[in-house]
Amino acid sequence: MRQSDVALGRLAEVNLRDVWKSEPYDFTPWLAEPENLQFLAESLELPGFELVRTEHPVDAYSADIVCKIVDSDHFVLIENQLEKTDHVHVGQILTYAAKFDARVIVWIAQKFTEAHRAALDWLNYISDDQYGFFGVELRAVRIGASDIAPLFNVVAKPNEWTKPERVDAVKQDGRTEWHVQNIEFWNAMDAALETRGLVQRRVKKEVKGSNLWIPLSTDGSVYIVCYRAMSGKPRVGCYLGIYGTLMPHYSQVLRTVDRTANNPPLSTGEWSLNEKGTVDSFSLPFTMIDQRSEAELIGCLVDQVNLLASVFLGPTKEAQSMMRGEA
Known part of the structure; x- marks a missing residue:
């Protein structure tokens, strides 16, 4: 040649x-x-x-x-x-x-x-x-x-x-087809978390949007956020989000936990602090949806929730107890 x-x-x-x-x-x-x-x-x-x-x-x-x-x-x-x-x-x-x-x-x-x-x-x-x-x-x-x-x-x-014509028909109760799909998906996600005995939402209201928020702290500072994006390149994923005035305290504790956690899948995650220093997050790689079934997608999300909770739930509770003076 x-x-x-x-x-x-x-x-x-x-x-x-x-x-x-x-x-x-x-x-x-x-x-x-x-x-x-x-x-x-x-x-x-x-x-x-x-x-x-x-x-x-x-x-x-x-x-x-x-x-x-x-x-x-x-x-x-x-x-x-x-x-x-x-x-x-x-x-x-x-x-x-x-x-x-x-x-x-x-x-x-x-x-x-x-x-x-x-x-x-x-x-x-x-x-x-x-x-x-x-x-x-x-x-x-x-x-x-x-x-x-x-x-x-x-x-x-x-x-x-990027995608075929979407269904915009609004149902009589004001919910679009997209809302209904989200509600059904997150209801199935809740059921899967309960079956696995993992962390769950405290209030099981219908979720019409693309994100499911699972609290790790009781003060509204630390959440596991699951998302499903159906436009562009469809994908699902999870990240740990730290918000509010207590963000610096939780960030200091949880970033240390991440560095010391001997968990290979966690090494693929990435911390991100916004420019004002008011929101911190730890994101795991997303999963492309392609032709996966809904059960497979939910399984991917449940595994990521389990990974984040197994590493960060205990330290989050300990950090909250320390701020309350209970430790």
Whole structure:
């Protein structure tokens, strides 16, 4: 077999901060250039964006980039992060989108956690055809000593781009088919947890949404959160979430437990602290749904709940007792 005479190089990652030192002063102005907005629009399979303003004031804050889709009056909101996604930006994109009635919302980050990707999938599922939420992972690459090239990897996008027409029929009680599917799925999940004798919800109300919250502490600080995302690339997963004013105390204890736990599957998990330091989470790898049966999916989730609870439930109770002065 004759080898190719064409010399091939290897693609190398470049640290985003080596390209753009500052998000507001370097990356946002770069992205706001017409050719770069066009590059982003093409990556989203949209005709193009026309800049309205960067750092657009919204009350005491500012939206990174506000545009319009070319040849229309429809606003586009773009929020940027040069780091991993955090919970703060979830609130920001919703607040800014409401301010401008943005039809297209684009969240750009260095990396998306599974929880935030699932949140965008859920927003796309419950939104009608007029609105679309995109999650875009930003990369910078080069070959050898070549110029650095930006890449936009779309990890979440509206349902209409990726899946057949969904069932939007609303039942007489106001529940959509999606609500009914969620209720049935999480009821089966509750039954499976009870059969295995694992931690469960204290109040068994119907769950219409994509997330099932299982408390580990009685003060509302520590939960195991299960999710099912049916749009885009369908998947299920679990993560440990630590919230509220007591988050620093629980985080200090539970992060130590994670490091000392001799449990190989736990080594695949990842801690994530939002930029304001108010929410901490430990996420396990998600499971792709593909053609799995509902029973198999629930089995995957139950196993992950069991893993998280076996490692973190005891230390959570001990940490809570210490704060109460019971230890």
